[in-house]
Amino acid sequence: MPYTYDDQNIFAKILRGEIPCTKVLETDHALAFTDISPKAPHHVLVIPKGPYVCHDHFALHATDAEIVDFTRAIGKVCAQLGVSPGTQGAGYRLISNAGTDGVQEVPHLHVHILAGRNIGPMVMAPS
């Protein structure tokens, strides 16, 4: 089934300026802002400006310009935070949740950049 984008989701409202955010970076096709409930000393969300629900939706349907810009925006935020291992930063984790099993809360593609401490195991063991 094709994706249906809900333009009332919180990130769509942030993009329209209806809800404030703490902006980290803005490019032609992407916006980065701090997570409202940070799980690490650095917790930045990077979103495309286009109406994409999750990563596979974006990867298959976004334009090349959007994909390049979004990917580079993630790199720029890592550089801005000083966490890139290539410049002696301590590293980071990228997470992009999708759908029910991915436990995606907001149905607008976003990548979490988590850094500033050891982020721990990749996936929590089932309880």
Ligand code: 5GP
């Ligand atoms: P998900 O579970 O969909 O991958 O993550 C959604 C993220 O959005 C969560 O980490 C949550 O804290 C964050 N979030 C939810 N509402 C807001 C908001 O209004 N502003 C900001 N900056 N982050 C939000």
